Amino acid sequence: MTAHADTAHSAQDHAAAVPVAVLDGLRFEKSELSEFSAADRTAGEHVGIMLAIIFCVSLVLFVGVATWMMSNQSEGHDPHAIAGANDEHH
DSSP, X not given: OOTTTOOOOOHHHHHHHSOHHHHHHHSOOHHXXXXXXXXXXXXXXXXXXXXXXXXXXXXXXXXXXXHHHHHTOOOSOOTTSOTTTSOSOO
16 A cells, blocks of 8 residues: 555644644635635626626627628529529429
């Protein structure tokens, strides 16, 4: 068995290996947490606005292209059409 697979060590052994002063230094202060929360909220709002703008622009473009395609349909003979497929004579 490898050293990584050895389960004889407990979580308390690992916690005891890290000095308490180091653990206290890794904790976030309440002001840091509130600043992070506010920044995260603002970033989320900006991402939401960006996605809404992208959706609206895409919708306008798709509707414009669909309208243009429907209004500019070819009514002439299509040279690539299969013979007999669009004949009006049945």
